Amino acid sequence: MNAKDLITKLQAGSEKLISAEQLEKKLTKGSPLTIKFGMDPTAPDLHLGHAVVLSKLKLLQEAGHKIVLIIGDFTARIGDPTGRSKTRPPLSEEAIATNAQTYLDQVGKILDRHNLTVVYNSRWLDALTSRDWITLCARVTVAQITERDDFKKRLQEGVPVHLHEILYPLMQGYDSVELRADLELGGSDQTFNLLMGRTLQEQFGHEAQCILTMPLLEGLDGSAKMSKSYGNTIGLTETPDQAFGKLMSISDTLMWRYYQLLLNKTAEEIASYQSQIEQKKVHPMDLKKSMAFGIVERFWSLEAAQQGKDAFEKLFQKKDMSAAQEVVLPADTPNAMTIIDLLRHLDVCQSNSDARRLIVGGGVSIDDIKVTDHTYMVELSKPCIVRAGKHRFYRITK
Known part of the structure; x- marks a missing residue:
């Protein structure tokens, strides 16, 4: 796949790419790029919201690039303050280690584990001396950090912002310096942290990474982002029956977002589906079944998708309670x-x-x-x- 085609596929359904021109230059050098994706193991399960970004990583992996998964065992002790209205409680090292292992097991449902580099950011963050930390902090200003919407809002409302939270973007950015990352992926709520990686790389004399952000997938309630904290997730470890049933429970409006972000349907394809509904050529229930089948097939298996569909029809259309979990x-x-x-x-x-x-x-x-x-x-x-x-x-x- 040539550079332009790969960039086109990466941008499909994405929020922002900084920048397409820079990424094309990196790709045309002919060497595999180092692609960074960081995850703090703050909860035991991954869900379909994570799958939105992981699917783009799979595309890059299949194109021959080096995917580096950073397990933020050090940063998880702090907790990412992104979007938080209050300080996140710290996790124990035991909980972090347990969650990290489950992440690796679940990532293998989407990425090829044999062609995946996994590193823990405690490897370099634990090694930083007091002098190193002061030098790192000197590279950014308090004004830069407090530009973040979540920090700004908390300060305006008189809600404390702790010093360790201010350091979080620096730590995530420093991960990019250590890896010499060429491209970092994340959700749109991570834009500030990803840009910090670019800033620090340039200050350390490295070539700045490109960043690709993806929209946040709404959870089952259709309002808040999919998050374990909101209880609105479809976990990658759930049974096919559970996943299919939950997918069928989302609103008809939200269905189009799932088609776009989880099945990579284009705006033209979605408009065609909507037109078919308006013309009464197809029932919304049938399109939702197709969506649920496609998602379970993609992230579980074809057999799992058929199992989930059969169980759903048996339970909800034939009212056969023997199919209940x-x-x-x-x-x-x-x-x-x-x-x-x-x-x-x-x-x-x-x-x-x-x-x-x-x-x-x-x-x-x-x-x-x-x-x-x-x-x-x-x-x-x-x-x-x-x-x-x-x-x-x-x-x-x-």
Whole structure:
């Protein structure tokens, strides 16, 4: 693939490339580029939001370039302040190590692990002396750092911005110096941090990296970005049935974003689908099924996609509850449990308040009877069917 064709494919669906001209010059030199992508292991699971960027990395990997995955074990101790309204709580080293290993296992669903270089940024950040840190800090101004929207907003609202958070962009930028990265990829919310890499590389006398940012994929709720913190994710470790069902639960409007960012459909193709719906040539449900099938096939397998589709049709169209996800509770589980505790056990909600909102909103039923009281006790001495949201059904047994 020539440089122009590769750049065209990289830019498809992207937010920003800085810059196409510079990247073309790098590509035409004929040597494989060093492509950087950093991930702080702050949660155990990757989701389809991560897959948006990982898919671009796969394209570069298939073109013969060196993909370097930086596991931010050092920076995870601080926590990326990007988009945060308050300081992120630190993680233990044990949690970071566990999460990092699960990341590597899940990345292999999209990238070729045998042609992937994995490095931990503690390798060089732990080695920096006090003198090194002071020298590094001297390369940027406080005004530059506080230009960030999230920091600016917190300062205006009187919410503290801690010194260690200010150092985070410097650390991520310094990773690019150590790697001599040619191109760094990230979500659009990472633009400031990625640009810091360019700034520091130039100050260290290196050629500045190009940056490619991707739009943030909205989660199942259609409003906030897909994030474990918001409980609106489709995890790469979920079963095909779960993934297919969740994909079918998104709004018809959000479906087009998933077609674009996860299936690389062009604006022209999407406009054609929308026209077919308007002309009543196709039902939105059929297009959503095609979307769900395509996504599960791409990030799981063809067999998994067919399994997910069959389970969905059996459960939601034929009302056959034998297709509900089976959950076997431990034998020592009490014979009764509050509905909130059960939802948390099923990992349906990330917090008690999330569970209460789902219940009060009419999104929970037991054996087809709606539950609106968050103190309701669920009888577990016999099997029951739990519905949580539109498209999540569980067959509970002990």
